[in-house]
Amino acid sequence: MDLVIATVSQGMLWALLAIGVYLTFRVLDIADLTVEGSFPLGAATAASMIVAGAHPLMAIVAACLAGMLAGVVTGFLCTKLKIPALLAGILTMIALYSVNLRIMGKANLPLLQQDTVFTLWNVGGLDKSMTTLVIGTVIVLVVALLNYWFFGTELGTAVRATGFNPHMIRANGINTDNMIVLGLLLSNGLVAISGALVAQSNGFADVGMGVGTIVIGLASVIIGEVLFGTRSFKNCLISVILGSIVYRAVIAIVLQMGMPPNDLKLFTAILVALALSLPLLQARWNKFRKGAH
Secondary structure: OHHHHHHHHHHHHHHHHHHHHHHHHHHOOOOOOOHHHHHHHHHHHHHHHHHOOOOHHHHHHHHHHHHHHHHHHHHHHHHOOOOOHHHHHHHHHHHHHHHHHHHHOOOEEEOOOOOOHHHHOOHHHOOHHHHHHHHHHHHHHHHHHHHHHHOOOHHHHHHHHHHHOHHHHHHOOOOHHHHHHHHHHHHHHHHHHHHHHHHHHHOEEEOOOOOOHHHHHHHHHHHHHHHHOOOOHHHHHHHHHHHHHHHHHHHHHHHHOOOOHHHHHHHHHHHHHHHHOHHHHHHHHHHHHHHHO
């Protein structure tokens, strides 16, 4: 039972990353690698502020703003300088490595004996995993509801339409460049919040903790879509959150079965590759079955 609670609580913290990746990968139709820099940026910003004496909640807000700024930089490179989106994300990610080191002052910043949101809001004497689960669930629900509301507004619909059909939305007088920058801003803000929460949960921020986060986010998105469907935007948000929890459960299971932790990123990459190729494999299987009959 303790393992289940710990798995679900971690899934909730990483669900914000998954929602951020979903906004770029599915809504904007951009593979944004900035997240590998903005995730540790959120962790570094939050940890540095907490060590300096700031309130953990203010540290999360600052982390969100830092992540948004990183998204704006990628958006500027992509829209104004016409650098391909994939390369723009890589450039920002590389630059953020140095920025994160400068913010923390060293490669690893521990939060030992420091107050975090999980120690300040520990209501009713709950253990760490249960506290993480409660706080993570509340934050994810608030973020999901805000996203559902925003993307139902005229501005949010314009962002969604930019990813779906940029030519049509441009013909309606909408500046698609601004919509792309806004989408990247929101995405990386959420990813940075996830980084800040994970750092406070783990008790440290590390400059290398962003390695592979794009694959983790994609795994959560793809698993959620395959298992829970994509009937509507609301359904997609729920699927992504549940996908993050399922992904964490899969990781916990394979670790319990004896997989070396060093092989986790390889396992995740293979899992994402299989999930992404599932429609093609399914189509070929159906074709094979028809041929057999």
